[in-house]
Amino acid sequence: MAGCSTCSTSSGGTGGCQNNGSCGTSDCNKMNSFDWLSHMGIPQVDNFDIVEIKFKGGRKEYFRNVDYLALNTGDPVVVDVPSGHHIGYVSLQGELVRLQMQKRKVRDDDNITRIYRVANQKDMEKWEEARNREIPTLYRCRQIVEEFKLQMKMSDVEYQADNSKATFYYSAEDRVDFRELIKSLAGEFKIRVEMRQISLRQEAGRLGGVGVCGRELCCSTWLVDFKNVTTSAARYQNLSLNPGKLSGQCGRLKCCLNYELDTYMDAIKDIPQVEKPLLTESGPAKLQKTDIFRKLMWFSYNNDNDWHNITCERVKEIQELNEQGIKVFNLKVDNSSDVVDLAAQSTRELELLDKKFTKKKKKKPRNKGRLEGQPNGDISKTTQAVIPNSQKSQATQSSGKGTSPLGNAQKQKTPETQAVPRAESKEGNEARKKRNKNRNKPKPNSNQETSQKPQNQINKPIENKTEGNRKFPPRRNQGPNNGGNE
Numbered sequence: 428m429a430g431c432s433t434c435s436t437s438s439g440g441t442g443g444c445q446n447n448g449s450c451g452t453s454d455c456n457k458m459n460s461f462d463w464l465s466h467m468g469i470p471q472v473d474n475f476d477i478v479e480i481k482f483k484g485g486r487k488e489y490f491r492n493v494d495y496l497a498l499n500t501g502d503p504v505v506v507d508v509p510s511g512h513h514i515g516y517v518s519l520q521g522e523l524v525r526l527q528m529q530k531r532k533v534r535d536d537d538n539i540t541r542i543y544r545v546a547n548q549k550d551m552e553k554w555e556e557a558r559n560r561e562i563p564t565l566y567r568c569r570q571i572v573e574e575f576k577l578q579m580k581m582s583d584v585e586y587q588a589d590n591s592k593a594t595f596y597y598s599a600e601d602r603v604d605f606r607e608l609i610k611s612l613a614g615e616f617k618i619r620v621e622m623r624q625i626s627l628r629q630e631a632g633r634l635g636g637v638g639v640c641g642r643e644l645c646c647s648t649w650l651v652d653f654k655n656v657t658t659s660a661a662r663y664q665n666l667s668l669n670p671g672k673l674s675g676q677c678g679r680l681k682c683c684l685n686y687e688l689d690t691y692m693d694a695i696k697d698i699p700q701v702e703k704p705l706l707t708e709s710g711p712a713k714l715q716k717t718d719i720f721r722k723l724m725w726f727s728y729n730n731d732n733d734w735h736n737i738t739c740e741r742v743k744e745i746q747e748l749n750e751q752g753i754k755v756f757n758l759k760v761d762n763s764s765d766v767v768d769l770a771a772q773s774t775r776e777l778e779l780l781d782k783k784f785t786k787k788k789k790k791k792p793r794n795k796g797r798l799e800g801q802p803n804g805d806i807s808k809t810t811q812a813v814i815p816n817s818q819k820s821q822a823t824q825s826s827g828k829g830t831s832p833l834g835n836a837q838k839q840k841t842p843e844t845q846a847v848p849r850a851e852s853k854e855g856n857e858a859r860k861k862r863n864k865n866r867n868k869p870k871p872n873s874n875q876e877t878s879q880k881p882q883n884q885i886n887k888p889i890e891n892k893t894e895g896n897r898k899f900p901p902r903r904n905q906g907p908n909n910g911g912n913e
Contacts, residue, residue, distance in 0.1 A: 462521060490540055507541050567615065580598050580630075626653070638675065664688070705749065
């Protein structure tokens with residue numbers, strides 16, 4: 428086989444070798460068709476006897492399987508052509524071929540030739556020799572065209588498998604007289620010459636390439652029928668009329684401009700036509716941009732750089748008022764009083780936002796056990812001043828382990844303890860005065876105590892006691908009852 432070792436054309440598959448038309452099986456990944464009826468279990472007797480065969484450049488023709496050969500997709504076969512025989516690959520067979528013929532308006536008559544056999548190794552070697560002549564022939568043909576100064580472009584050459592005929596594909600804008608060219612080519616290459624004119628889009632499909640979208644060209648992979656593309660398709664889609672961006676590799680308008688045209692045509696029905704500026708008191712508003720799917724239109728006053736967007740319904744309202752001779756205040760509102768209402772509404776909203784974010788949160792008390800209404804300070808002192816003597820005795824009797832009245836006061840917060848303030852409690856004031864008196868009493872001086880001790884005890888030096896290598900720090904002077912030195 429002429430294909431590479433990883434290609435699946437020899438085993439009957441349609442996967443291809445993923446080389447995108449550069450392997451030895453003559454564009455095995457170009458214009459592939461998926462047979463979705465192959466596993467339906469259709470009886471062999473009722474199978475359609477016409478087979479679709481693919482040739483170089485994605486060209487497909489139909490041939491009749493007269494001998495009922497067991498063919499698989501991708502098998503090379505030798506077919507009958509008007510001037511000899513040629514080799515192609517099986518691309519489709521079965522009932523889908525009938526549908527393809529109806530789509531392309533090909534009649535099932537005697538003009539459909541037959542399939543001879545499955546190509547053997549000798550047929551493939553002879554065809555490989557003929558294919559090796561294609562590129563040198565193309566270069567030499569272009570030189571001859573330049574010598575004759577013909578306004579045509581040679582794009583491709585295809586040799587038949589029997590090496591008896593060559594088909595030259597060219598493109599030209601006007602009619603070309605190539606009679607002298609045919610004589611020169613026949614004498615140069617010693618073969619029969621056929622000239623076939625193709626369009627620029629067909630030329631791009633035969634050569635192949637990658638578009639601006641990053642994928643292979645549609646015309647070289649799946650697109651067969653080329654529809655007319657006009658600039659109105661770009662206008663409906665609000666595209667800039669830049670020939671450099673709208674044209675493809677063939678030099679014509681891109682075929683993909685027609686893909687989404689129907690969707691835009693349905694969406695544009697609700698868009699009003701603005702043929703003249705909208706009349707407002709702020710000045711005439713001219714249309715600058717339209718968002719078809721969001722139903723928004725942008726206008727500018729007196730060709731300013733500031734654009735204002737409004738809905739399509741609002742545009743229709745302004746147009747109806749302008750037809751009645753009424754000018755609106757601006758694009759947003761009809762009257763100036765509405766502007767004041769809008770300003771007041773906006774100020775109210777701002778005030779609500781300010782109130783929402785300026786509310787001060789209540790601070791939680793740091794100490795949960797602090798009584799309500801008491802100032803910061805010692806809790807034990809305040810509770811002693813608040814709790815009466817009768818309640819103190821009851822609290823001490825109830826707690827068997829000598830619990831303090833503070834704990835009982837915190838556990839049992841009676842309304843009397845919570846309601847009595849510190850300033851109104853007489854017992855608390857008397858207790859506070861006693862504590863202050865005790866604080867103001869003079870404390871005994873440590874120097875006087877030391878002066879009353881014996882003189883020998885004061886002046887005696889302190890020695891460090893040692894045990895072995897360990898030293899002990901000196902002890903402080905203590906009394907005789909506490910183990911001090913006498």
